[in-house]
Amino acid sequence: MLDSGIKVLQYRDKHKSKLEKLKQCEIIRKLTLNYECLFIVNDDIDVALAVQSDGVHLGQEDLPISKARGIVGGNMIIGASSHSPEQAKSAVKYGADYIGVGPIYKTFTKENVVDPVGLGYLSFCMKNIKIPKVAIGGIKLSNLAEVCKYNPENICMVTEITLAQNIKFIIRKAQEIIKMINVKINGQNKRLEDKTKIADFLKNNNIDHIGVTVEHNSEIVNPEDITRIALKEGDVLEVLRFVGGG
Ligand code: TZP
Ligand code: MG
Numbered sequence: 183m184l185d186s187g188i189k190v191l192q193y194r195d196k197h198k199s200k201l202e203k204l205k206q207c208e209i210i211r212k213l214t215l216n217y218e219c220l221f222i223v224n225d226d227i228d229v230a231l232a233v234q235s236d237g238v239h240l241g242q243e244d245l246p247i248s249k250a251r252g253i254v255g256g257n258m259i260i261g262a263s264s265h266s267p268e269q270a271k272s273a274v275k276y277g278a279d280y281i282g283v284g285p286i287y288k289t290f291t292k293e294n295v296v297d298p299v300g301l302g303y304l305s306f307c308m309k310n311i312k313i314p315k316v317a318i319g320g321i322k323l324s325n326l327a328e329v330c331k332y333n334p335e336n337i338c339m340v341t342e343i344t345l346a347q348n349i350k351f352i353i354r355k356a357q358e359i360i361k362m363i364n365v366k367i368n369g370q371n372k373r374l375e376d377k378t379k380i381a382d383f384l385k386n387n388n389i390d391h392i393g394v395t396v397e398h399n400s401e402i403v404n405p406e407d408i409t410r411i412a413l414k415e416g417d418v419l420e421v422l423r424f425v426g427g428g
Contacts, residue, residue: 183343184217186353190336194238195225196293207233222261227253237261237279242269247276261316265296267304270311280336283307285319286329291340295319304332323352326359327373333364363415377412380419384408395422 183191189212193207207223209231214221222237223230227250230238237259240250240314243306250260262273263282273281285298298319307315317334329337340358346352362373367383372416380403384391396403397420413419 184213184219186350188219190220190222192224202230204229204323209236244246247278251277265299267306270307274311275315278313280314280316282316282318284317286317287320287325289319301416302332308332323355326356329372330360331364365413366418368421373411379409380411381409381423393424
């Protein structure tokens with residue numbers, strides 16, 4: 183995972199003894215420093231402090247954020263799981279540095295997990311919560327593009343990566359999907375490769391640019407510019423086809 187360039191790694195184990203967790207976290211701490219990857223320890227503030235992880239992640243039934251802050255001080259990242267608007271707002275109020283938003287879809291990784299909160303809750307958080315969000319829960323390559331339409335700052339995939347036969351392949355594919363841009367074409371949300379030229383979009387969709395007028399962010403595009411203009415995140419394209427007549 184580190185070789186593939188993941189940016190944040192969270193250590194999560196609900197069954198090992200504290201000593202086993204400490205030993206594993208010590209190793210992971212060293213590795214993550216070498217790879218400049220943030221290291222977050224789930225649940226155990228004492229282990230997080232002992233290995234000097236970058237952060238600790240707390241669920242709704244762990245130590246409250248304000249108490250945790252008193253223990254870890256101002257420099258350690260505190261992340262908080264959230265499943266509802268109230269929990270998200272409370273996490274912000276008490277000084278969380280990021281929130282987990284999920285489970286978006288059904289997950290089998292976590293025991294006693296709440297029902298999926300769906301993309302509606304992710305949408306709420308993107309509009310209303312100003313600290314970084316981590317979309318989590320049942321996210322796979324097959325539904326990743328759908329999640330990316332909401333532009334969460336971070337995406338967490340557990341099963342899809344840890345149980346993959348080829349972890350590097352799955353991460354590469356996920357990175358390709360995450361890198362794509364959101365554009366609106368004739369009123370429909372689409373994801374395209376970053377910097378796709380308008381001409382290439384038309385060609386890939388079997389649209390002959392002759393007889394077509396293209397509006398890019400409300401401006402009519404000169405025909406000679408369609409091979410030049412590269413689409414970027416948030417662009418709006420209208421492709422108007424004129425039918426002959428008189
Ligand atoms: N919190 C909400 S869902 C979840 C956690 C820790 C587990 C996510 O795992 P997976 O395998 O990606 O569904
Ligand atoms: Mg927890």
